[in-house]
Amino acid sequence: xxxxxxxxxxxxxxxxxxxxxxxxxxxxxxxxxxxxxxxxxxxxxxxxxxxxxxxxxxxxxxxxxxxxxxxxxxxxxxxxxxxxxxxxxxxxxxxxxxxxxxxxxxxxxxxxxxxxxxxxxxxxxxxxxxxxxxxxxxxxxxxxxxxxxxxxxxxxxxxxxxxxxxxxxxxxxxxxxxxxxxxxxxxxxxxxxxxxxxxxxxxxxxxxxxxxxxxxxxxxxxxxxxxxxxxx
Amino acid sequence: xxxxxxxxxxxxxxxxxxxxxxxxxxxxxxxxxxxxxxxxxxxxxxxxxxxxxxxxxxxxxxxxxxxxxxxxxxxxxxxxxxxxxxxxxxxxxxxxxxxxxxxxxxxxxxxxxxxxxxxxxxxxxxxxxxxxxxxxxxxxxxxxxxxxxxxxxxxxxxxxxxxxxxxxxxxxxxxxxxxxxxxxxxxxxxxxxxxxxxxxxxxxxxxxxxxxxxxxxxxxxxxxxxxxxxxxxxxxxxxxxxxxxxxxxxxxxxxxxxxxxxxxxxxxxx
Numbered sequence: 001x002x003x004x005x006x007x008x009x010x011x012x013x014x015x016x017x018x019x020x021x022x023x024x025x026x027x028x029x030x031x032x033x034x035x036x037x038x039x040x041x042x043x044x045x046x047x048x049x050x051x052x053x054x055x056x057x058x059x060x061x062x063x064x065x066x067x068x069x070x071x072x073x074x075x076x077x078x079x080x081x082x083x084x085x086x087x088x089x090x091x092x093x094x095x096x097x098x099x100x101x102x103x104x105x106x107x108x109x110x111x112x113x114x115x116x117x118x119x120x121x122x123x124x125x126x127x128x129x130x131x132x133x134x135x136x137x138x139x140x141x142x143x144x145x146x147x148x149x150x151x152x153x154x155x156x157x158x159x160x161x162x163x164x165x166x167x168x169x170x171x172x173x174x175x176x177x178x179x180x181x182x183x184x185x186x187x188x189x190x191x192x193x194x195x196x197x198x199x200x201x202x203x204x205x206x207x208x209x210x211x212x213x214x215x216x217x218x219x220x221x222x223x224x225x226x227x228x229x230x231x232x
Numbered sequence: 233x234x235x236x237x238x239x240x241x242x243x244x245x246x247x248x249x250x251x252x253x254x255x256x257x258x259x260x261x262x263x264x265x266x267x268x269x270x271x272x273x274x275x276x277x278x279x280x281x282x283x284x285x286x287x288x289x290x291x292x293x294x295x296x297x298x299x300x301x302x303x304x305x306x307x308x309x310x311x312x313x314x315x316x317x318x319x320x321x322x323x324x325x326x327x328x329x330x331x332x333x334x335x336x337x338x339x340x341x342x343x344x345x346x347x348x349x350x351x352x353x354x355x356x357x358x359x360x361x362x363x364x365x366x367x368x369x370x371x372x373x374x375x376x377x378x379x380x381x382x383x384x385x386x387x388x389x390x391x392x393x394x395x396x397x398x399x400x401x402x403x404x405x406x407x408x409x410x411x412x413x414x415x416x417x418x419x420x421x422x423x424x425x426x427x428x429x430x431x432x433x434x435x436x437x438x439x440x441x442x443x444x445x446x447x448x449x450x451x452x453x454x455x456x457x458x459x460x461x462x463x464x465x466x467x468x469x470x471x472x473x474x475x476x477x478x479x480x481x482x483x484x485x486x487x488x489x490x491x492x493x494x495x496x497x498x499x500x501x502x
Binding site for chain 1: 315318319322338339342376379380384385397398399400404407408411412413
């Protein structure tokens, strides 16, 4: 029995729709988690810079947890664990409002935030201390010196690693299938279980993932040129 | 460019994995001296780990054992996931499936089914708090099932307005129901009754079946000699009363299920 490779069998009517719905969900999940990761990453970085040691310890603990616990476990903690600690009305609200998507976005976003915070911190540490001191000496407060002088320069340097994190975040969204989020991998499995065309289904998914990953990488190299960062 | 090479590679892999041509499976099995049977290993009472011996036992396992005995070969069990059943068979990693495999026309296009050796009532489990007591009450609700199961396809077909959310295994799907993440769980009545008994959250199985589904042993297409042999074994088990003995051992009086065999062993007609 030879195997007939037939892409058409998984790229028609219903199945094509499933791929497209899956792709839309994957992109929505990436965007939602990315926004959370950026916001939380910047907050963590700023908190870490406040000269009060316990805050620094808290951020260090946060980063270590998210870097050392498998992401799938973190997703399960958010989906099956956290809601059971909430009061019943809150649980019902979550369940009624696409809880699986919401909680997956939170889990993915918070995990990515740990990496984002580290990337921004590296960016800040690459800015000479004199920049901050000069800003303070001409009258900026802590927030002003950080917000107007140090962070804009630091973020520019942090752009390439942040784009890399975006790529990782995008790929990690496939783990959300484990809690029933209908993203691209989940839909691919669905197409596969209906058509039994395993290779075709995954070939389509692979092609879609690759195309978007290349897009993100192209954005990375373009931004490197735009920001006139020295390439090493 | 890269994309094409990836697609090409996938095609080559596909051809390689599935290109193991088999002349006659029955002769191959006899020459090899063992029958490789794909089973779930996670579905009491059909195939599950015995608490003491740690062996995989159950109704499906016994049926496979009888087939192996009739061929005069030993039995080797291979545990497989629900959604991997048919691919594993098609790729020749197992000879036969005894894995809660319900008949569907889509599956019958891919593989052959033996005569029915079990018939399952597909029902729905809900929490008492939800207030859902009829199948009609599920319109527009979230219903869970196991990924790649016929229950999943049944929900889509028979409750089109419901939103299906699938999980990899029974425990995740059950947990999602217990935590109100979904409104109902569709599966084989036997599994649901057992879950409802064990559940800390009060649950009920909706009386009316969503659909009735005959189970067959899964075989690769075109293996006529092997299929005839398997069907012969099943018919003989039924006529000699041995099937009732095996059925009683796992599902009859004195078990948690306490049901009687009320179906015939016959060719499955769609």
